Amino acid sequence: MMILTVAGKKKNYPERLTLPALIEQEAVENPDYVTVTINDAFVERGDFAQTILKDGDTVEFLYFMGGGTV
C-alpha cells in the first residue's frame, strides 16, 4: 500500500497505481477533459497512461466549469 493525497485527502492506494486507474477509481467526471497536476506540476494528457504514482504523491483534478450567465 502507499499513501497519496488526492484532491486534498490522504488515502491508501495499491502500489504501482497508474494515473488512468486512479482517475477511474476516483470516478473523475468527464475524464477526457480533466486537467491533472501531480506534486504541483501539470501532467500532459499524452503521458497519462505511462504515469505511475508514487508513495507520497499529491494529485489534483481540475475540472472545466462554465456557469455564470444564461
Added chain:
Amino acid sequence: MPFTNEQLERYSRHIILKEVGIKGQKKLLNAKVLIIGAGGLGAPAALYLAAAGVGTIGIADADEVDLSNLQRQVIHTTADLGKAKVKSAAETMTAINPDVKVNTYRTFVTSQNIMNLIAGYDFILDGTDNFPAKFLINDACVMAKKPFSHAGIIRFRGQLMTYVPGQGPCYRCVFKNPPPKDAVPTCKQAGVIGAMGGVIGSLQAMEAIKYIIGQGKLLTGRLLTYDALKMEFHTIKLPRDEHCAVCSAHPTITKLIDYEQAECDMKK
C-alpha cells in the same frame, strides 16, 4: 477631492479597516472594473462592487432578463423581465450607490470588440457561462496585460482563479483549449444552485477589491474550488505552463479566436 460627509458615513465600515482606510477607499472610487456577463456571477459581483464604491463599473451582456434567471441573478427583479440585463443591472447599481458611474455594453464579447471593451479598465471580471467566452477573455487579458478573475459554477460546485500579468499562470496554462461542444455540461443543461453564484461572484468581487486596494494575497497561481454539498473549500496550486500557447515567452496564439459556441447556449 476630499470625501463628503455622506461618503465618510457610507464607506465608514471600509475606512475603519486598516487595510482600506481613506487611501484605499479613494483607490476604489478611482478604480474601473469591467464585468462581462450580468448573470449568476456578475449579478452579486456587481452589487458588491457598486456598494463598495468602485467608481466606474462597466457591464457587458447582450441578453434580456428572463424568468429563469431570477433564481440566482439577484441584481434583477421580477419587474425587470424582458429588460436588457445591462440596463436592469445599471439601475440597481446606481440605486444602491449614486457615486458609481455605470457603463453599459449591450453586446456579447467577440474577438472584434473585446480589446476595445477592456482597454479602459483596471480589472476584468469574467462572469460568462461558456468556454468560448472564457478563453477569449483570457487571451485578450493576457495580450492587453490586464488582470482578471476567472470563475465557473455548475450544480453545487464552483471555482475561481485570478490572473495578474507576470505573476502566475493564465486560464489557458491550466485548461489549454475549450472542450468540444456539449462535452462538458453548462448550467442550463446541468443546473446550478442559485446561491453558488452568490458565493463565487462575491469572491470575484473580493479579488477585484483586494487588487484595487493592493492588500492581501490574490488567487494567482491558485485555483480555489468550492463544493457546497461537502461544504468544503479547497485550494489547488497552479504552476505556469512554460509552453502556454498564449502567455509563454513564445506564444503560438497571437490573434484572438472566436471558438464555436455550443448550440444549446445560443438559443434563448
